[in-house]
Structure formats: structure tokens, C-alpha cells
Amino acid sequence: MSDATANAKPEMLTTADGKPLKVALNRAQARARRKAFLLVLPLLAFILITFIAPIGQMLHQSVYNEGFTMHEDIGSGERTPIMTNIKAWFDENPAGTEPGEDAFAALHQDFLLLRELRAPGQVGTRVNYERGGSRSMFTKTARRAERMEPPYKEAFLEIDEEWTDPELWRVMRDASSAYTFNFYLAALDRTKNVDGEIVQVDENRQIYVKLFTRTLFLSVLITFLTFLLGYPIAHLLATLPLRYSNLLMIFVLLPFWTSLLVRTTSWMVLLQSQGVVNDALVGAGLLDDENRLQMMYNQIGTVVAMTHILLPFMVLPLYSVMRPINPSYVRAARSLGATSWTAFRRIYFPQTVPGIGAGALLVFILSVGYYITPALVGGADGQLISNLIAFHMQNSLNWSMAAALAALLLAGILILYWLYDRLIGIDNLKLG
């Protein structure tokens, strides 16, 4: 009897139709997972097309520039490879080779094609990105290319003595391949010297690192200011009875809902030298009419307006952390003899640190990439890195440079975003 039970295999649990329970359960769970995923799939596909793909394209643009290798006709869209002869010469000769007659002959062939395609400006612009003054050289040379006679080296030098500049040949060699990391180097104020080594650019041309530093500095400052202003009111909102705090909350939420342009315009109105603040100060006799404060079109304007605009993003996370804090902890500390300052410092403040982290990280992330407000009230020295990206996109038309700067900015933002997700969790992001 006892032997029989011992030898019999433990009966497997099965469902009504005889499948093992484990298998059936796994199958059901897989089905549920699939169903949940299918609900998200359309949106994921949409984001992939309208968001991820464009950013991918931008990253590609930052390492890929066809200015020196391909010409696209604006009307017909026909694509013609250009500068092929000199590219062949570059492939045959190692870097640093002195360009001889064969190189200049190849270049001449390419210039004839450029002239035909009306493309010397495009090629010159590409070289100009890395070596100033090259664009006019290219257009000038192309104009006279048809009349050139061998020996070509002398003919080129006759047009412009710079044609043997090793720097120029280094840039052309780099540009002859469409894929390049040189835009990233430039975005970090670095360049290659004649031997292809990475060096810093001249002191007076270092702008990007300075701008990155300024962006970081201003963002830290703005984050700190929002904390300084946000903490007291979040505390007040969290300790008042709900019917009052809900009312006061309007002061935080109305700015949140108001158009960014409206808020920026308001600050322009307030901070102008003939604006409300200056008029009030002059009217109150605190300021001479001649010494009106210059608060706009400089860093003050950017900092003040951005602090105002980002303040709700600090207050809301702080509030949601402070509201559930039990007041009896502080009371207990007081009854044990702590002064109100000690009770705040040792008991209340440590409990609000997660809120500070969430708010500060969010404000910092948002301010690093800010564009509109600095563009409107920042003037020359209140510009951030985003404004420089826009400048390269719209004014200098150096798109690869814009893309490289944007990629660096994006990398920084993503690291911070990852940190935010790790520390706070995106699920805890709340709006109002």
C-alpha cells in the first residue's frame, strides 16, 4: 500500500481539456502579454516614425556631409558625384603627401565638372566649415578653370597662392569622404592640424565649449533659484488645509497653463528699460531716470524669465512629496526639546529630499535645452546652446554642425533622463 503510493508518479495538474496546467498558464500569460503589447504597438510605431527616425536622421547628418562628394540638382533632383578625381588621388597617396602636378591636374578635372554643375560654392562652403576663406578661393578658381593651361600647379598658384597650403589639403582629404567626425571635433572647439592630430582651435575662435559651460552654469543657477523660491511656497501649500491650498495652487497652475510666448512677452514688458519695473523704481525715487536698469537682452533677462517659467516644475514635485509628511514627527521633535530650526533641519528637511531631487532634475533637464525664452530676452550673452543650434540651422546653414551640437546636447539630456527614471521613476511624473 505504502509502496504503491511511493512508486506512483505524483499526478500532474491539468486543465479540463487535459493540458498540463503549467503550459496552459504560460500560454495564457503570453497571450495577455501580447494583447497588452498590441495596444501599445500603434503608438510605438507612430513615435518611431515621427520622433525616433527624425532624431536618427539628425545623428546621421552629424557624421555625414555630402558637400564635397555629391551634387544634387535642385530642380530635377539628379545626383552627380563630384570631386571624384581628387578623391582617387587622395586614395592613392597617404596623408601628408605633397600635392604634385598629378594632384592639381585631377583637381582641374574636378573643377571643370563643378563649373558645369554650378557647384563650386557648395564645395567651397564645405571646405570653409573647417578652413575660413576657402569658399571665395573655390568660386574664384572655378571661374577661371576653363582657361587654365598645364602645368596646372602653377596655374592654380597664379589664381591663389594658398592652393599649396597643407591645411587646405588636409581639410579637402577629410571632406572627400562624406563620413566624418570633424563636426564633433569642431563642436568641442577641437580641430585637426596638418598632421591629422587633434588640437584645440585658436583662443579667439573657441566658442562652443564656452557656450556649453554657460548653458550648464545658467541651468544650475536657474535650478537653484527655482528651489529657493519653490521650497517655501510648496511647504505653505502642503501645510495649509486643502480648501486654501487648492485655491493658492491656482497661482502655480495658471502660469503652467499659460502660453510660453505670453509669459516671455510679459517679462519683456516688465523688464524693458521703459518697462513697468523700471518705471516703478523711478517713480518710487529709488532710481534716477538716467540709470534705468538694463534687465533685458542679457543674462538677467534669461535667468529671471526662465526661473518664472520653470518654477511650477519645481513646486509640483515638492508639493506631492511634502503633502503626505506626517506633522506629528516635527511635533515629536519639538516636544523632545528641539528648536523649530533643528526640528526643520533634522526631521522635516530630510523627508523632502526626494521631492527636491525630482524637481531639481526636471528643471535642470528642461532648462539645458531651452530655446524660446533665451532667443527672445537673452540678447547676446544670454543665449544657450539651443540658440546656437538654431543659428546654424537657419543662418549659417551649417547643418552638420547644428546636428553635431544637437547630438551632444541630446546625449547629455538622455543621461539625465535615465538618471531621473532610475532615481524617481517616470511613472511619478505628475501634471497638476
Add this chain to the structure above:
Amino acid sequence: MALPNHASTLERVWHYTYLVICGLIFLFLIAPILVVIPLSFNVEPYFTFTERMLRLDPTGYSTRWYDLLLTFGMLEPDAPRDASWWADAWSNSNWINAAKNSIIVGFFSTILATGLGTVAALGLSRPEMPYRRAIMATLISPMIVPIIIVATGLFFFYSSIGMQNWGIPYLGIILAHATLGIPFVIITVTATLVGFDHSLTRAAANLGADPITTFRRVQMPLILPGVISGALFAFVTSFDEVVVVLFVGGLDEQTIPRQMWNGIREQISPAILSVATILVIISILLLTTVELLRRRSERLRGMSPS
């Protein structure tokens, strides 16, 4: 926050100082928004309160800038204001056209964002959802990534696929704005689904309801407040967005923010302030709606509305 009776003098002083500081911060928050409202009625083209305004003299105030909003771009702004004048304003006034464009773009992008976002939020809030964290992070990222990067990327992307030749007006802007609005929909809808009792859907299924009926009769009423506030957020995002419009919008695709942007950059006139005032009033209305919806949602889900 009431001061206890045993508080010392120092504590009393600090308490009132603290309240004053808070009052000043609230002033800092709200004053810049409210200041444009009276200034938009200024009779002079200045951005400050004139003496007549401070004396509350009615001659210091006028609605001329609102009038300018209507007439700017009209063929015959000085004609008598009859039906044909209004017809002229409706079809030619720059600001009215910008408003029409903004509403068209806002409407379609909101529909897209809300539809896709709500369905996705339903999936995301299911406990079985695989890779939930990574997917959630991806879907929220349009809110985090700087707008200039999105605009730059879209500029390259749209021109590489030749979207401007497709001949569908506003398409690029609508898709971009929908993307920017999606995080808000996801956040508000998932927030209403937090603590959603999944036995409710199972009970509905048990009672013979198919998934669509379950969604319509059980889930939808519960998440509707979240969906509507998400939609409002998405609409506001689109209604306020200027950078993408500047980068990928066609020349004739003028929206209100773009028109404002140009106005501010070129020559800021008090007409901008009257637009700002209208927008502030709209945002007050929206805030009220969202607040009412939030309370309704809390009541529906049995959370104490206090």
C-alpha cells in the same frame, strides 16, 4: 499652519516674515501674467502704465489694439463695419487666419495624440505589459528632449522623404504636434488608471461582455476625465508650439504662436499684448476645466475630494 499659543516672539516674527515671503513669491508667479491684461488696453503704444491709466482715467484706455488684431491684413479696414467688412476680416485678417490654422492643427494633432495615447495607456497599465519601463520612457521622451532637437530632426527627416511634395497641408506640423502631445495624454490617462481594479474588467467579461463593451461601459467612464484633460494638454501644447512650425512649416502655414514670435522679434507692438490677454483668458478657462475634471475623476474613483 496656525501658530500655536506657546510660540515664542522670535517664532511669531519668523512666521509672519515667512508668510510675507510666500506672498511675494506668489506675486512673482502671477503678476507677470496678469500685468499684460490692463496694458493691452493702453491707448498709447507703450508697454508701461501711463499716468492717465494710473488715475483710472477712461481716456487712458482703449480697445484699439484689439481692433488692430481684427483689421491687420484686411483689404479695406476702414470701410463701414457691415456684413462685407466682417466677411473681409474673416477671410483676410492675418490674426484670424492664424487662429484658424492653429485650431486646425491643434484639432487634428489632439485627435491623433489622444486616440493613440489612450489605447497605449490602457496597454501600459496592464500588469502583464512586457518591457513596460523602457517603453514608457520612450513614449514620454518627446516631453524631455529639447524642442530644438526635435525640430532639427524633423527638418532633416521631412526633407529627406520629400514631404513638402505630398501636397497635404499642415501634415508635417500635425504629426509633430501629435508626437509632442502624446506624453501628456499618457501621463494623465495612466494616472487615472493607477489603482484601477482589474477585477472589474474580468467581472464584465464574466457577465458576458465582449472586450469592446467592457471598454465602453466599464473602463471608459472611469478614465474619461483623464482622457479629456490629456486631450486639453495636447491641444494646449500644439496651440503654443512655435519652434517646429518655424522649422518645418510652409510659408503660408502661419499659426498664432508663429505670428506672435514674428511680432515679438521684429517690432513688438501692444497688439501682441492683446493676443496675450486673449490667450491668458483661454488658459484660465482650460485650467478651470481640468481642475473640475480632476475632482470628478477623484470622486468617481472613490478618492476623497476632501
